[in-house]
Amino acid sequence: MTKPLEVKQESSISIRSGATKSYALQESAFVKWSLITISLVFLSLFLILPLVSIFVTALEKGWATYVASITNPDALAAIKLTLTVVLIVVPLNAIFGIVAAWAITKFSFKGKNVLITLIDLPFAVSPVIAGLVFILLFGAQGVFGDWLFQNDIKIVFALPGIVIATMFVTFPFVARELIPLMQMQGITEEEASISLGASGWKTFFLVTLPNIKWGLLYGLILCNARTIGEFGAVSVVSGHIRGMTNTMPLHIEILYNEYQFTSAFAVASLMSILAIITIIIKNIIEWKVKDV
Amino acid sequence: MELTLKKRKRNTIIPGFSLTLGYTMLYLSVIVLLPLSMVFFNTLSLSWSELWETIAHPRAVASYKLSFGTALAAGLINVVFGTIIAWVLVRYQFPGKRIVDGLVDLPFALPTAVAGIALATLYSPNGWIGQFFDFKIAFTPIGIVIALIFIGLPFVVRTVQPVLQNLSREIEEASASLGATRLQTFTKVIFPELLPAIITGFSLAFARSLGEYGSVVFIAGNMPMKTEITPLIIMTKLEQYDYVGATAIATVMLVTSFALLLLINIIQWYTNRKFNVQ
């Protein structure tokens, strides 16, 4: 999907010599500024204003209310739960992403396209269905329902259910980031390393990893962002127990349903701040990549 | 690179093929395939006529039309504006560009429910934006389109942007030096190069929009036959303890999504091949 990291090789975007100006290589200033204006207006209507409205509503009743909403025990429990989920899901999907990308890009085999399509699949599955399938699997009436009940293992309506549903939804992010990158880099460097006697392990750490580290980090960040924000799928498997199985997005919904709009938006603004930090880190990575 | 890879087949000396592929398949099966297969298994308990009755029910059909229609509209709008935004971000310098560039990713990171609530607040008849319009925006199909534009925008921008960045200026220069106007250069030279990326971006945004739930329910109005999206039908069936009915509709959505994704990959494969032939 998002491949801004393939960017680096062309530098022709930068400054062009005076001579080329005689050709029709540049749009007129009018076109240029209209396009910029169109973009900005469009982004304002659909991205910036919603963001601003979140912060305005959150701070409507003053800073004290804002702080109180965020430090409320249920809010803190929700934040803690969300972070726990992140700590489990992101490393697991990262390991998968690296392994899958290695298998797909370093070797040639039949059915590769189908495999990539299957890895993509969670992108296109409705979050509602993503939650539903785990109910069908691990719910009390599901395939493993009886066995889980007898052995007293709780999956849905507890942390494991939230984790696994989130894992499903964020499954492709790291893999999808790495596959095009590693495909572009090819296998010559690894082959050289191996033929010089390095082990596979060493090759991975000393040759492959440095090459993909920024792509990996970028994938991690996207995966992380989506993990924090996932709502639909988690809502189906959470059980909505206050202070226990409510993630941040679910907590926002609950506050909203309790007519505590200011608190709901306060927590939402906290999540927006997380999103913005994510975006800033991502941009720093991109600048680094461009500098390299 | 593709070519060298293909020639080598399995003669590569790089280790770990069976293990990495095995792990990939295992993880994929446990997390994605096994759970998704449940949808089909549950649907199987219906007879063909029951299945048909469920998925061809007028309300379900109305919801497919709505979901497809709004996802299509939002996708097309995103294609136009997303491409313009990508163009502006790659080709022009202006103050605040980096901030704008970063903001494009916001819909990826912001929880959908938050987006839905914020958009409903803005576009409802008494909202900041809604008050300026004589007609209702939130709680109509237009509201749904707005939510889907929000959800889908980064898909288009982020697929077109890198292609645009990698586009070599030489062909543009060649076109210009041969006397083409800027518009001609764009439509005849640049646009064809961007088209595969645009189609991919559109399909991703479209597929994502089809299934979107969290942001849409807050702004849709949820009127049967009018503003009831397909994921909501699934939810409605679940609330009535009709699991089988819910999975039947889910099957329709899953098959559609898979077909779409396959289409994207075929497009990518096709363009890759074209590229390699060159």
Place this chain on the structure above:
Amino acid sequence: MRKKKKSVLLAGVISSALFLAACGGDKQVSSDGKFEILNVSYDPTRELYVEFNQAFAESWKEQTGQDVTFQQSHGGSGKQGRAVIDGLEADVVTLALAYDIDEIAQSRQLLNEDWQTEFEHNSSPYTSTMVFLVRKGNPKGIKDWDDLVRDDVSVITPNPKTSGGARWNYLAAWGYAEKKFNGDEKQTQEFMKQLFGNVEVLDSGARGSTTTFVEREIGDVLIAWENEAYLSINELGVDEFEIITPSLSILAEPPVAIVDKVVDKKGTREVAQAYLEYLYSEEGQEIAAKNYYRPRNEEVLEKYKDQFQSLELITIEDFGGWQEAQKTHFADGGTFDEIYQ
């Protein structure tokens, strides 16, 4: 070669370990004489149970010396019922309609099918009814159900398919029309069609509808639980809304039940039983009344009679019970679906 294998194995081990760690972290009950009760309830009871849980915990501590803590889960009644069926281990359920608890009893036998006889008054310690919330001064002059089918009135109600409260709304309106047309089903159906023709937004839950009506300022009248109507006036604007009680409505009985299989497994039956019985005690009834639920206890009702206007009330029995009502009106192909054909 070997090492690569090892690394992949390692990855596998780490994955499973992390996942098992996630599975393991589930603490449950009374290891040290402390009870933890999970009450799975529907949307509008949040405020009620916050207050009631505290009162009960104190009274229980006084009586037995044991500590009891509560977990609350709220959501749409149907969604909550489904969560319990799918394995949410609720000790007690306090839902919007008996139908949802019936489903729990039937599909997994988590409790007896005659659960409704376990406690007094159909196991419904408090009741409510459906009233209208209108904007201050009642600009559209809405008095009764008839006004809701007028062309110039726009109505907000949740979707009966997804909301328990909305089903009570629907049946109340149906009951009114049936009486008005002397039981003529065609005319009644036509009345309902006109009524829902005036509905502008059909949210999936009662709280969503209130938000649409109050925050988005859409619609002239909101059909709501009486307790919700009071709550929204108090929480969202004393000077902005009025409650209109129609001439006829339905006696809404939100029932409570112990989930037998869960309490037996967790060993919490005694405290769960006492918890639900406490709802019938004077203090419990008082808390219910304070939260605008109509108490069963006559004395408490007398004390709060100012806030509960008397009106003609039909009951679910007039529809032949929930199973029957569900089949006729809300199941696929029922009268509600016909409205939108």
